[in-house]
Amino acid sequence: MPIHEKSLIRPENLKVQENLEVEGIDVSGHWSTFIESRVVTDYNEAMEEEIAALPGGEFIHRCWQCGSCTNACTVHAINPEFNPRYWIYLIRTGMESELLRDKDIIWQCVSCNKCTYACPRDVVPEAVMKATAHWLELKGHTPKSHSTIFDDIFSEQVIETGKIEDGRVLKRFFKQTGQALRQPWLEDLVKGLLRNLPISMLTRMGLATLVAPKTSGWSGARDAIKEYVAEQEAHHRTALGLDELVKMAETELKAGAAK
Amino acid sequence: MSDKKTESKNEKYREVAYYPGCALEGSGHAYNRSTKALGKKLGLKLKEVDNWNCCGAMEVKNIDPKLQTYLSSRVMSIAANKMKMDVVMAPCNGCYHNLKKAEYDLKNDEKSKQVVDRLSKKAGHETYQAGQVETIHALDWVKDTIGEEGLKERVKNSLAGIKIANYYGCMYTRPRHIFPEKDSGPGSESTSRPHFMDDLLDAAGAENVDFPLKTACCGGAHTLSDSDTSTRLVANILQTAEAAGAEVIATECPTCHSGLEMHQIRANRTLGIKTNVKIIYFTQLLGMAMGLKPKEVGLHENVSDSFDFVKQKGLA
Numbered sequence: 001m002p003i004h005e006k007s008l009i010r011p012e013n014l015k016v017q018e019n020l021e022v023e024g025i026d027v028s029g030h031w032s033t034f035i036e037s038r039v040v041t042d043y044n045e046a047m048e049e050e051i052a053a054l055p056g057g058e059f060i061h062r063c064w065q066c067g068s069c070t071n072a073c074t075v076h077a078i079n080p081e082f083n084p085r086y087w088i089y090l091i092r093t094g095m096e097s098e099l100l101r102d103k104d105i106i107w108q109c110v111s112c113n114k115c116t117y118a119c120p121r122d123v124v125p126e127a128v129m130k131a132t133a134h135w136l137e138l139k140g141h142t143p144k145s146h147s148t149i150f151d152d153i154f155s156e157q158v159i160e161t162g163k164i165e166d167g168r169v170l171k172r173f174f175k176q177t178g179q180a181l182r183q184p185w186l187e188d189l190v191k192g193l194l195r196n197l198p199i200s201m202l203t204r205m206g207l208a209t210l211v212a213p214k215t216s217g218w219s220g221a222r223d224a225i226k227e228y229v230a231e232q233e234a235h236h237r238t239a240l241g242l243d244e245l246v247k248m249a250e251t252e253l254k255a256g257a258a259k
Numbered sequence: 260m261s262d263k264k265t266e267s268k269n270e271k272y273r274e275v276a277y278y279p280g281c282a283l284e285g286s287g288h289a290y291n292r293s294t295k296a297l298g299k300k301l302g303l304k305l306k307e308v309d310n311w312n313c314c315g316a317m318e319v320k321n322i323d324p325k326l327q328t329y330l331s332s333r334v335m336s337i338a339a340n341k342m343k344m345d346v347v348m349a350p351c352n353g354c355y356h357n358l359k360k361a362e363y364d365l366k367n368d369e370k371s372k373q374v375v376d377r378l379s380k381k382a383g384h385e386t387y388q389a390g391q392v393e394t395i396h397a398l399d400w401v402k403d404t405i406g407e408e409g410l411k412e413r414v415k416n417s418l419a420g421i422k423i424a425n426y427y428g429c430m431y432t433r434p435r436h437i438f439p440e441k442d443s444g445p446g447s448e449s450t451s452r453p454h455f456m457d458d459l460l461d462a463a464g465a466e467n468v469d470f471p472l473k474t475a476c477c478g479g480a481h482t483l484s485d486s487d488t489s490t491r492l493v494a495n496i497l498q499t500a501e502a503a504g505a506e507v508i509a510t511e512c513p514t515c516h517s518g519l520e521m522h523q524i525r526a527n528r529t530l531g532i533k534t535n536v537k538i539i540y541f542t543q544l545l546g547m548a549m550g551l552k553p554k555e556v557g558l559h560e561n562v563s564d565s566f567d568f569v570k571q572k573g574l575a
């Protein structure tokens with residue numbers, strides 16, 4: 001079991017003298033190791049509240065740091081840096097700069113809910129991971145992850161038509177993430193399918209890609225959902241103070257230009 | 260219909276509203292075909308939900324969880340209010356999970372209720388009220404109507420000599436609170452060591468292996484957006500199944516199933532990990548055991564080729 005708190009010590013803060021003699025005693029190498037002290041001054045006291053305002057973040061305040069989530073976590077098992085318990089700690093104490101060190105892996109949560117199953121405090125860490133990943137994107141700390149792009153494309157199609165056709169979602173996803181549709185493993189997959197499928201089935205699937213499936217009489221639901229989503233987005237922007245941030249940046253830009 | 264005493268367990272499930280969901284119309288069509296064929300063979304009736312919509316899968320909740328609740332509630336509303344059905348059966352773990360989650364939220368969370376009511380009114384259909392329908396999985400459906408005894412009586416081609424690892428994935432058991440009927444004493448499903456699929460396949464003669472990763476995650480949510488992670492997770496599942504002696508992994512979810520198939524190929528390509536374990540839906544296995552032909556249960560619609568395997572085992 002690795003000790004995760006070790007990750008708090010940044011490698012650049014570990015000092016070792018190659019050649020050092022103190023009062024005639026050779027203390028070269030790891031004998032002379034010391035850790036440079038580190039002072040955190042950039043607390044973001046609003047961070048917990050901001051994440052709690054996003055869907056899924058509601059129960060972050062309940063966490064008592066038992067670590068059951070990290071212990072059960074699927075992604076943690078293949079990448080020890082992935083540590084929900086620790087991130088919840090950083091968020092609640094406002095250590096934004098520390099959290100940002102892991103900003104590129106937080107979105108990798110696979111929503112398996114092993115953490116939710118294990119958590120004794122009903123924090124729903126899975127949802128907190130989603131809220132945190134969203135927060136990073138909304139604040140501009142990270143570009144939209146592949147996962148968010150996929151969610152967007154998928155949800156857009158559901159909202160438009162009421163249904164999903166996987167081939168269509170796949171194509172748009174590869175296009176928007178700049179990946180070639182002809183991945184070698186994907187070709188093997190298609191070949192596997194072709195080998196077994198009767199022609200009629202292929203025509204049916206081909207047709208499905210051209211004529212996307214639809215739920216009829218969906219327009220009422222579509223309009224209702226669109227209105228609701230727009231409202232929620234505005235609500236999240238306010239909670240995170242994004243509009244003010246934009247305004248501030250604009251005034252600063254103008255001031256800069258005037259100088 | 261034979262012997263009443265062995266199969267009157269839950270008459271209510273004999274005729275259910277069937278919610279296939281999007282995956283079963285696309286990549287998971289084999290599951291759709293085999294579920295329908297198995298139902299027909301067993302004398303169980305499926306009435307497809309009229310004009311159903313997507314439940315939101317694993318994606319819409321990340322845009323807004325309450326939107327997902329609404330999408331799932333619309334399906335249940337149609338089943339209850341338009342079709343006057345009491346039970347919705349969803350074979351897909353994702354659909355099953357989302358309907359259960361919506362049921363839980365609509366029972367316990369005032370805000371979710373408000374959002375669903377508002378969206379339903381605006382969309383022009385009746386608002387679903389918690390408790391109007393019961394959502395069940397295809398496993399409950401077979402187990403509570405025909406049951407193990409009933410299956411034993413009907414076996415045409417025994418699965419004897421086939422070593423199976425039963426893989427349930429994430430959404431069938433987690434999080435525990437949305438499945439109040441599980442972990443509720445003898446005979447109920449367990450969320451830590453589920454066994455319904457094991458029970459059914461065992462009744463059809465199969466030899467279930469001791470598989471420690473029954474509820475491990477295949478990375479299905481990020482199958483495409485983080486393929487490397489998914490490939491590693493799947494490779495682990497496949498290798499563990501083989502190490503446990505399994506020749507087949509039985510599945511009960513289209514996302515898990517295609518995830519395993521897809522990343523079995525990818526693990527070979529990118530990690531050099533080659534596995535031969537077959538990936539087959541439990542409905543396909545049961546169907547063949549009941550005497551259906553491989554094509555009737557859509558074996559040709561699977562990506563991985565298990566024709567030779569089933570022939571060799573005397574199922575074709």
Ligand code: SF4
Nearest residue numbers: 073109110112113115
């Ligand atoms: S849901 Fe995410 S954070 Fe929770 S255990 Fe699974 S991968 Fe880890």
Ligand code: SF4
Nearest residue numbers: 063064066067069119
């Ligand atoms: S399991 Fe729950 S209470 Fe424990 S550290 Fe994780 S989120 Fe906090």
